Amino acid sequence: NAGVMQNPRHLVRRRGQEARLRCSPMKGHSHVYWYRQLPEEGLKFMVYLQKENIIDESGMPKERFSAEFPKEGPSILRIQQVVRGDSAAYFCASSSDIPTNEKLFFGSGTQLSVL
Amino acid sequence: TQLLEQSPQFLSIQEGENLTVYCNSSSVFSSLQWYRQEPGEGPVLLVTVVTGGEVKKLKRLTFQFGDARKDSSLHITAAQPGDTGLYLCAAHGAGSYQLTFGKGTKLSVIP
Numbered sequence: 001n002a003g004v005m006q007n008p009r010h011l012v013r014r015r016g017q018e019a020r021l022r023c024s025p026m027k028g029h030s031h032v033y034w035y036r037q038l039p040e041e042g043l044k045f046m047v048y049l050q051k052e053n054i055i056d057e058s059g060m061p062k063e064r065f066s067a068e069f070p071k072e073g074p075s076i077l078r079i080q081q082v083v084r085g086d087s088a089a090y091f092c093a094s095s096s097d098i099p100t101n102e103k104l105f106f107g108s109g110t111q112l113s114v115l
Numbered sequence: 116t117q118l119l120e121q122s123p124q125f126l127s128i129q130e131g132e133n134l135t136v137y138c139n140s141s142s143v144f145s146s147l148q149w150y151r152q153e154p155g156e157g158p159v160l161l162v163t164v165v166t167g168g169e170v171k172k173l174k175r176l177t178f179q180f181g182d183a184r185k186d187s188s189l190h191i192t193a194a195q196p197g198d199t200g201l202y203l204c205a206a207h208g209a210g211s212y213q214l215t216f217g218k219g220t221k222l223s224v225i226p
Binding site for chain 1: 119155156157158159160163203205212213214215216217218219
């Protein structure tokens with residue numbers, strides 16, 4: 001999983017600020033997924049993107065959260081007006097093909113702390 | 116909504132002991148995956164089981180997929196401190212891109 005790069009590793013924000021989490025998939029991978037992990041909870045699917053397209057965002061809150069995967073550059077998960085409940089570890093994964101057929105490679109995550 | 120129930124939630128054993136952790140569901144899966152996650156890191160795929168009744172071995176780890184493809188187990192022989200971590204099972208729903216995870220079994224192997 002060393003090939004999926006996430007930054008920053010740790011992000012501290014005050015309530016009401018914006019958080020931007022970045023994910024560069026493994027070389028050659030065009031499918032990106034974001035998951036959130038709360039303490040004592042399993043990983044929860046948020047969104048699945050391909051280059052320039054959102055395929056499935058059914059796991060993402062309708063308000064304050066957005067994701068993109070532009071033609072050039074990393075995928076971005078953006079959280080506006082953060083609240084304490086947004087504190088969690090956010091993981092990105094990538095694959096070379098659709099997920100039901102291919103192995104997912106996870107990054108090391110971004111730990112978001114909201115004060 | 117499919118649920119993957121993992122047990123036990125926590126397990127602390129001495130080095131050299133054997134252990135088994137379980138992943139159960141009321142849903143049938145076309146395949147099931149096991150991951151290991153260390154603190155501060157992302158999950159790493161250990162194995163994918165596909166066929167009902169399938170048994171896969173990875174060194175001291177033995178994975179079994181239930182005949183009905185609703186449950187799975189992971190058995191570790193002669194556990195070592197390096198086996199310490201969070202073991203997660205995960206599966207795709209029918210025709211779904213989403214990978215659903217269980218809450219995991221947190222294993223501690225004491226030297």
